[in-house]
Amino acid sequence: MMSAEAMETKKISRLRSRLVVVLVASTVAMLVVLVVLSLFVPRATSSEEQNKPTKPNIIFILADDLGWNDVGFHGSNQIPTPNIDALAYSGIILNDYYATPLCTPSRSALFTGKHPIHTGMQHEVIYGFEPWGLGLEERLLPEYFKDLGYATHLVGKWHLGHFKKEYTPTFRGFDSHFGYWCGHTDYYDHNSEEALAFWGHDLKSGMMTRRDLVGNYTTTLFSDEAVRLIDAHDASEPMLLVVSHSAPHAGNPAIPLQAPDDIVDKFKVENIPDPRRQIYAAMVWLLDRSVGQIISALSRKGMLDNSIVIFSSDNGGAGANYNRNVASNWPLRGGKDTIWEGGVKVAGLIWSPLLKEANKVFNKICSIQDWLPTLLAVAGGKSVDGIDGKNIWPALNNSSRDTYDQILVQIDDLRNISAVRKGRYKFLSGTTWKGRYDVSIGSEGRKGEYDLRGIQTSEAASALKRTTRPLPNKFVIKNLRNLATVTCPPDDDRFICKPLEGEDCLFDLSQDPCEAINLARKYPHIVNHMKSLLATYNETAVQPRNQEGDPLSNPKFWRYEWTNWKDYKDPPHLKSHLVFPEKRLEA
Numbered sequence: 001m002m003s004a005e006a007m008e009t010k011k012i013s014r015l016r017s018r019l020v021v022v023l024v025a026s027t028v029a030m031l032v033v034l035v036v037l038s039l040f041v042p043r044a045t046s047s048e049e050q051n052k053p054t055k056p057n058i059i060f061i062l063a064d065d066l067g068w069n070d071v072g073f074h075g076s077n078q079i080p081t082p083n084i085d086a087l088a089y090s091g092i093i094l095n096d097y098y099a100t101p102l103c104t105p106s107r108s109a110l111f112t113g114k115h116p117i118h119t120g121m122q123h124e125v126i127y128g129f130e131p132w133g134l135g136l137e138e139r140l141l142p143e144y145f146k147d148l149g150y151a152t153h154l155v156g157k158w159h160l161g162h163f164k165k166e167y168t169p170t171f172r173g174f175d176s177h178f179g180y181w182c183g184h185t186d187y188y189d190h191n192s193e194e195a196l197a198f199w200g201h202d203l204k205s206g207m208m209t210r211r212d213l214v215g216n217y218t219t220t221l222f223s224d225e226a227v228r229l230i231d232a233h234d235a236s237e238p239m240l241l242v243v244s245h246s247a248p249h250a251g252n253p254a255i256p257l258q259a260p261d262d263i264v265d266k267f268k269v270e271n272i273p274d275p276r277r278q279i280y281a282a283m284v285w286l287l288d289r290s291v292g293q294i295i296s297a298l299s300r301k302g303m304l305d306n307s308i309v310i311f312s313s314d315n316g317g318a319g320a321n322y323n324r325n326v327a328s329n330w331p332l333r334g335g336k337d338t339i340w341e342g343g344v345k346v347a348g349l350i351w352s353p354l355l356k357e358a359n360k361v362f363n364k365i366c367s368i369q370d371w372l373p374t375l376l377a378v379a380g381g382k383s384v385d386g387i388d389g390k391n392i393w394p395a396l397n398n399s400s401r402d403t404y405d406q407i408l409v410q411i412d413d414l415r416n417i418s419a420v421r422k423g424r425y426k427f428l429s430g431t432t433w434k435g436r437y438d439v440s441i442g443s444e445g446r447k448g449e450y451d452l453r454g455i456q457t458s459e460a461a462s463a464l465k466r467t468t469r470p471l472p473n474k475f476v477i478k479n480l481r482n483l484a485t486v487t488c489p490p491d492d493d494r495f496i497c498k499p500l501e502g503e504d505c506l507f508d509l510s511q512d513p514c515e516a517i518n519l520a521r522k523y524p525h526i527v528n529h530m531k532s533l534l535a536t537y538n539e540t541a542v543q544p545r546n547q548e549g550d551p552l553s554n555p556k557f558w559r560y561e562w563t564n565w566k567d568y569k570d571p572p573h574l575k576s577h578l579v580f581p582e583k584r585l586e587a
């Protein structure tokens, strides 16, 4: 007789052996399933290939108010921009590239692919205290890219509305936003002064204030955040990263130009005699360093080979004391907030190993509103109806292809200004600021040497070396720089157009890029044609969305923070103290 204990032991051992059989059988079955499944899964040859997204990463670096003549590749020797220049020479320099005269309209065009007259964003900018923004019915660039599986990030300035949270970046297609909502900000304390007595802190992560960062220089913060996002990015999915720098836009009126002393000291040099321009140079130099750091981060992460990098200003440089700033658009006429070339034709470039052609100056008309359809096409998105921008990728990739023949520069009936470009001709009517900026703005900057070695040893050039689009040799660089540099004879009063006196202005930009010789009297039939083009465009314009300022926006009611104040109940106990905001003279 077996003892009860022995019987129990035998039972357990029988159960164990059955379990083993079941486990072995199920493991074999699982293996069979896995083998069968693997036959239907495309094979990766290496882990790198496995992680590589098929869609390109898109890195859009937007400078704010950068002058045409404030990058080295346009011929100035004043401010070294070795990283930006390295990208320009290794990619394509966009030398007939238009934005709009101001921040808000340009950003609306970039994100919608539409001219601002078609979204009601054509008139001036959004002041922090005004309850309006880019219409919620508009579908924005990051929303399209989210649908294509992209991670989407915005670092830096927004300036498309914040009175309600629905208007802010993380409600409009961006997975994350680190930056500010207003048009400008102090580079250290991150306060934005938007009107007399209307000032408040404005640096946020999404909807959260970041007062912990007071004292840190804005350009460095944005650069660090861009690098952090790249480092943390899951490289198996594509990335859309928009870095919207504040530089070199002026800060608040009391201290408009700001940079760390040790960087400013680098520019206390003979060919930058103006002390304010020395600070400006430091601001631009730090912007350029940020570009190098971003390119370097993409390279470290193995993303650069599958990236498209675009660098662009949002409007012409703010010079001649506009916003108390000292940018140079020389030799172009005009600057920020004008419809002259210096206000709307901006420094721009595209770099990518995906481009079939590179090391060239692109002299075909293109515009900031083209990026949405262009980048969507490259990423395999559907074409979008009802927008003004065009896909310029085929023309960028093939010298024999053209972009388009005409573009509306601006119509703002509230300021009586309009301008249109057709082929080689540009027509403009009316002017801003009582003609104060109807001249060439900023310093020539041709004294001194161009530091080629600085470009070759820049952080960007080192990273580009490891791609199929490296920096070309110095002879190619010099040739490209010559081709990208605009030269004009000095103004001759006999030919200058005076729009302030009601004159129509017509220029042949192919001969006269500085808008110095008015052809309106010589070619009245072209003037008439241009006027009829403008009238046709104007029939399609929608009303500007601008709204009067709201006293309740005043940050003093909200712990001195710029907020989405319309989402909250009014602070009733403070209503008796309300003062209506008075706009500053300068935008």
Ligand SMILES: [Ca+2]
Pocket: 064, 065, 102, 103, 249, 314, 315
């Ligand atoms: Ca701007």
